[in-house]
Amino acid sequence: MTDKILKFLPLTESRYYILLALIEPLYGYGVMRKVEQLGQGAVRPGPGTLDGAFTTLEKQGPIAMVAEEERRKSHTLTALGRKVLLAQIDRLHVMALRGTQIAGRLKPPGAK
């Protein structure tokens, strides 16, 4: 099971936000807007990235289609998707922690 989770890591920044957005069922364009909001504008996935992500992630298991209304498919996280996301968040915690510890030493002396 761990191997199955590890093979998705590290997620690209856009995939990470796409999975975060899918904590609740959301259709394509809804995911796009949610990701822009979550990433504070730094990540704009674009329909090509989203379509590719939906197809691949649905096939590999982290997300599943839950509804289809008027040509718009809604996806949400599966049990596997939740585990993948949690594992990624753990890694990011370590990355941020270590970064913060070193950050003070990166600034030139005298700078605030």
Add this chain to the structure above:
Amino acid sequence: VAPPGSYTSGVEVPGPVIYRLDYQHLKGQDRPGYLQLFEDAGWEHAGQMNNWQYLRRPEVSGEPQEIFADTASNAEKYRRVIPFVVIIGLLPGVQLNSSLYGRWPSIGLEIVRFTLFCVFLMLVYSLIRIGLRIRQLTKP
């Protein structure tokens, strides 16, 4: 009058327009959802050719100009092309090794063989170019 070989879509769009290409083999049931997603995001489906999807939108500063957010998903587009080129490349490849050649020497067969060889070379060349593009996109 348009010169021969040129193409006009017949749709007049005022101002500059951005065109982007995606590579998708759209099966019947995937097609409406795919087109809807692009439409919602402000992209018009201008047409398709051999699975290449032509998307366009008016160029407005400050609005998204790309259909891919990152090089990783753009590289995936090129990975999707590979199986199709390999399958198309196998046909002339297999024909080249056919036992038909040499049994009855004929100039006609030689011409066919030479043509197939050229097609095969072109497909190998396109595979190399696709591979290089993926490498260019994915290298750090």
